[in-house]
Amino acid sequence: MEMTSSSEKEAEYHNSDFNWEELREEIEKLPSLSYHLSPHVSASTSDSSLVEADSWRRFHRRHSTARFFKERRYLLKEFPELLSCHDSVKVLEVGCGNGSTVLPILRARESVVVYACDCSEEILEKAKEIVVTAKSITPKNRFVPFILDFNNNEFPGWLFCTSCQSSSTSANNASSDNRHANEACVKLSQKVTDYAHENETPINSLFLEGNRCCVGGADFITLIFTLSAVPFCNMPSVIQKCSSVLKPGGLILFRDYGVYDMTMLRFAPVQKVGFREYMRSDGTLSYFFSLDVTRELFCAAGLIELELEYCCVRSVNRRNGKEMRRVWVHGKFQKSIV
Numbered sequence: 325m326e327m328t329s330s331s332e333k334e335a336e337y338h339n340s341d342f343n344w345e346e347l348r349e350e351i352e353k354l355p356s357l358s359y360h361l362s363p364h365v366s367a368s369t370s371d372s373s374l375v376e377a378d379s380w381r382r383f384h385r386r387h388s389t390a391r392f393f394k395e396r397r398y399l400l401k402e403f404p405e406l407l408s409c410h411d412s413v414k415v416l417e418v419g420c421g422n423g424s425t426v427l428p429i430l431r432a433r434e435s436v437v438v439y440a441c442d443c444s445e446e447i448l449e450k451a452k453e454i455v456v457t458a459k460s461i462t463p464k465n466r467f468v469p470f471i472l473d474f475n476n477n478e479f480p481g482w483l484f485c486t487s488c489q490s491s492s493t494s495a496n497n498a499s500s501d502n503r504h505a506n507e508a509c510v511k512l513s514q515k516v517t518d519y520a521h522e523n524e525t526p527i528n529s530l531f532l533e534g535n536r537c538c539v540g541g542a543d544f545i546t547l548i549f550t551l552s553a554v555p556f557c558n559m560p561s562v563i564q565k566c567s568s569v570l571k572p573g574g575l576i577l578f579r580d581y582g583v584y585d586m587t588m589l590r591f592a593p594v595q596k597v598g599f600r601e602y603m604r605s606d607g608t609l610s611y612f613f614s615l616d617v618t619r620e621l622f623c624a625a626g627l628i629e630l631e632l633e634y635c636c637v638r639s640v641n642r643r644n645g646k647e648m649r650r651v652w653v654h655g656k657f658q659k660s661i662v
Contacts, residue, residue: 339398339402339635339636339637339654340635340636341636341637341638341649342636342638342649343636344582344584344634344636344651347584347636347649347651348583348584351584351589357589359593359596360588360589360591360596360600362599363599395424395427395428397428399425399428399429399548400428400429400432402577402579402635402654403544403546403577403656405544405575405577405656406429406432406433406436406544406577407432407433409433409436409543409544411435412435412437413433413435413436413437413543413544414436414437414439414539414540414541414542414543414544415429415436415437415438415439415542415543415544415545415546416438416439416440416441416483416542416544416545416546416566416569416570417429417438417439417440417441417545417546417548418441418474418545418546418547418550418566419441419442419443419474419547419548419549419550419553420440420441420442420447420448420451420469421442421447421451422447422450422451422454423440423450423451423452423454423455425546425548426438426440426451426455426467427454427455427458427461429546430455430458430461430466430467431458431460431461434462434466436466437465437466437467437468438466438467438468439468439469439470439483439539439542440467440468440469440470441469441470441471441472441474441479442469442471442472443471443472443473443474443475444471445471448469448470448471451469452467452469455467474562474565475554475555475558475562478565478568479565479566479568479569481537481538482537482538482539483538483539483541483542483569484538484539484540484541484542484568484569484570484571485537485538487537488537488538488540488541489541489568492540492541492571492572540571541569541570541571541574542569542570542571542574543571543574543575544574544575544576544577545566545569545570545574545575545576545577546576546577547566547576547577547578547579547580548577548578548579548580549579549580549581550580551563551578551580551611551613552580552581552609552610552611552612552613553608553609553610553611554609554611555601555609556598556599556601556611559611559621560621560624560625563576563621563622563624563625563627564625566625567625567626567627567659570659571659572659572660572661572662573658573659573660573661574658574659575630575656575657575658575659576622576627576655576656576657576658576659577655577656578618578622578653578654578655578656578657579635579652579653579654579655580611580613580652580653581610581611581612581613581651581652581653582612582613582614582634582635582651582652582653583600583612583613583614583651584612584651585612585649585650585651585652586648586649586650586651587610588600588602588610588612591610597609598611600612600613600614600617613653614653615632615633615634615653618632618653618655619632622655622657623657626659626660627657627658627659627660628657628658628659628660629655629656629657630656630657630658631654631655631656632653632654632655632656633653633654633655634651634652634653634654635650635651635652635653635654636649636650636651637649637650637651637652638650
């Protein structure tokens with residue numbers, strides 16, 4: 325997850341201040357940074373597979389204010405599809421934090437509904453508070469937060485039930501298959517209704533209208549500085565889970581830390597837990613993506629690469645005047661319609 329205290333004004337947005345290949349050549353010539361290039365893990369480091377959601381819950385407890393995670397104003401410039409989308413579009417924000425990604429999406433179009441998950445109940449409450457009090461947003465029935473540790477659990481069936489997933493990819497199902505699918509949908513719809521009554525929760529807060537079994541999948545899924553917080557060995561599973569609740573033809577919008585980003589070079593050798601994978605002192609992880617690894621991860625899940633590039637931004641630290649070279653990976657991946 326992105327950790328930065330600086331904000332970019334919309335009019336000042338830029339993403340190609342320097343050449344990534346030139347940065348790579350510079351870094352790889354420095355002996356003091358050679359440990360970043362090695363695939364070997366120090367024997368004193370912890371096993372990244374032991375990292376749990378509790379580390380991120382503690383992190384969010386310490387950094388719950390909007391001052392830490394600024395609203396991502398650049399988002400609509402990087403992903404203009406969110407502006408040109410059709411009516412009643414559904415967006416799934418994975419790892420929403422305090423809502424810094426949700427805000428510009430909700431402002432973009434009145435017809436957008438955002439389903440947002442995070443592993444921390446406290447940060448979800450903070451996100452709801454920030455969205456409700458934000459200017460130029462009418463959040464009623466448009467912002468649906470729910471708690472989920474997506475690293476270790478599947479997405480709930482009400483997002484895109486198995487029956488609807490099957491019918492969306494098989495236009496020529498036999499009538500008997502359709503009958504069984506409809507029966508399964510009705511059963512799931514009844515389960516959701518029962519849950520609502522048992523927990524004294526209005527049915528519309530469970531995101532379904534009438535007797536619908538699920539919301540029908542997401543048109544867009546945003547993975548914004550989220551995947552890097554997952555152990556590398558679990559990334560293929562997380563991407564596959566995201567793909568499973570994405571509509572055919574839908575897009576995964578990806579932005580995360582890139583190789584040789586300033587924050588990567590600040591990690592000490594003892595913090596390295598894998599190749600380009602590091603653990604902070606608070607137990608949270610940070611992975612730094614190359615274009616090749618990003619491509620392999622998403623394409624292995626059956627997704628189609630539409631865009632993939634490094635975003636290279638040069639900024640200056642206002643406190644000490646030092647130049648900061650930030651590297652992020654930008655990508656768009658589509659689920660096949662067939």
